[in-house]
Amino acid sequence: IARNPHESEFHQAVKEILDSLVPVFEKHPRYRESGILERIVEPERVISFRVPWVDDQGNVKVNRGFRVQFNSAIGPYKGGLRFHPSVNASIIKFLGFEQIFKNSLTGQPIGGGKGGSDFDPKGKSDGEIMRFTQSFMTELYKYIGPDEDVPAGDIGVGAREIGYMFGQYKRIRGGYEAGVLTGKSVVYGGSLTRTEATGYGTVYFVDEMLRSKGLGFGGSTVVVSGSGNVSIYAIEKAQQFGAKVVACSDSNGYVYDPNGIKLDTVKRLKEVERKRISEYVKEHPTAEYHEGCSGIWSIPCDIALPCATQNEIDADAAKLLVANGVKAVGEGANMPSTLEAIDVFLSNGVLFGPAKAANAGGVAVSALEMAQNSMRYSWTFEEVDAKLHGIMKNIYESSVKAAREYGYEGNLVVGANIAGFLRVADAMMLQGVI
Numbered sequence: 001i002a003r004n005p006h007e008s009e010f011h012q013a014v015k016e017i018l019d020s021l022v023p024v025f026e027k028h029p030r031y032r033e034s035g036i037l038e039r040i041v042e043p044e045r046v047i048s049f050r051v052p053w054v055d056d057q058g059n060v061k062v063n064r065g066f067r068v069q070f071n072s073a074i075g076p077y078k079g080g081l082r083f084h085p086s087v088n089a090s091i092i093k094f095l096g097f098e099q100i101f102k103n104s105l106t107g108q109p110i111g112g113g114k115g116g117s118d119f120d121p122k123g124k125s126d127g128e129i130m131r132f133t134q135s136f137m138t139e140l141y142k143y144i145g146p147d148e149d150v151p152a153g154d155i156g157v158g159a160r161e162i163g164y165m166f167g168q169y170k171r172i173r174g175g176y177e178a179g180v181l182t183g184k185s186v187v188y189g190g191s192l193t194r195t196e197a198t199g200y201g202t203v204y205f206v207d208e209m210l211r212s213k214g215l216g217f218g219g220s221t222v223v224v225s226g227s228g229n230v231s232i233y234a235i236e237k238a239q240q241f242g243a244k245v246v247a248c249s250d251s252n253g254y255v256y257d258p259n260g261i262k263l264d265t266v267k268r269l270k271e272v273e274r275k276r277i278s279e280y281v282k283e284h285p286t287a288e289y290h291e292g293c294s295g296i297w298s299i300p301c302d303i304a305l306p307c308a309t310q311n312e313i314d315a316d317a318a319k320l321l322v323a324n325g326v327k328a329v330g331e332g333a334n335m336p337s338t339l340e341a342i343d344v345f346l347s348n349g350v351l352f353g354p355a356k357a358a359n360a361g362g363v364a365v366s367a368l369e370m371a372q373n374s375m376r377y378s379w380t381f382e383e384v385d386a387k388l389h390g391i392m393k394n395i396y397e398s399s400v401k402a403a404r405e406y407g408y409e410g411n412l413v414v415g416a417n418i419a420g421f422l423r424v425a426d427a428m429m430l431q432g433v434i
């Protein structure tokens, strides 16, 4: 804490991991002796840079860009870029730290990194978005490459932003290095199923948790927060599995539709027209819109899928969900539950799928995008979806197994952290003091 002052999100992410690793360090003192802990919490590299750009009125604007290259023990740094006004070093470090273990859990050869900017894409014209992303890439290109560091999207960064960044990278570097970014449009090297992967993967993971108790999505009531990339495809897969999704949100408020959310409307409003979720009720008058996004957790549901942002479920929201009978929570967003909220879920027997495991489907398919780019080949939607489903089952099983082995049967927070850690720690040990 003294070494990283004012980085509360980073401290929270590190505390969750370190608490889980106590039984590992007791059983295997070699990790302590080789200083793995001290090394793993220190990023290999932190890059911070100026991003100057000109808005539509001709004013010069300056934002701050970040890339944290956290750990490359098992592969090139891999992790998304977030454009949101709240972005700072603490948020990028927490995301990069989590990414190490998540990427390890996928079983693929990818290290951990994360980046972004405090740029706010809301209300910006297409031209402004392009000029900003080009300026951002004009600095970032020095540090990335298909075998070095492969960024992708996150909050505020979708296919449009990736496209502009890819174009700028190509202009500067020459050649055609398709594998330098993932989340590309399929017309120039993107992977089918990447858009759907995080949301679908979260639902596949929760489905495994439910099946272990003889339950399923069929006939259940589901609440999904957010209405961005992860939320939309979590809603889609939950509906395909027979659930009724009754609510979704954005940072201003939430929509409750007792008849079930009409996903076509949400997709058009959010993906095409880039409007607010409040517009939904104009087309579906039987639905209700409520100001304030946290109220969404007061809606009774069997399954809650927080898919918006960090710390969106605190202890009070968790208690409300429990009192209303929630059976399972799957984290589609990164760190959406506070440490206190997780305690509430675990101590009340709620099936809890932590972000590192439950939302790893996005980065897993990003790694499949890299593989396809290297092969100069592309798999069909069904092929990628089947691989994604298999990877999510494996992540579930390895988390269950690690939890059992270390005496925390059923605790997937501990299981995922340990399973993710062991692979990276062993790789670091084999590579000497690096």
Ligand code: NDP
Pocket (backbone or CB within 6 Å): 153, 154, 155, 156, 157, 198, 226, 227, 228, 229, 230, 231, 249, 250, 251, 252, 293, 307, 308, 309, 310, 312, 332, 333, 334, 335, 359, 360, 362, 363
């Ligand atoms: P998007 O930008 O597509 O969507 C984010 C959604 O969350 C929007 O509906 C947004 O509303 C809402 N939101 C953002 N900030 C807040 C806030 N402070 N309070 C309430 N709602 C908020 O991002 P993604 O769907 O890509 O990412 C969502 C989460 O999933 C993030 O935590 C991200 O790190 C995580 N994730 C994403 C992956 C991916 O593949 N995209 C992979 C793994 C994790 P508004 O429009 O009002 O801002």
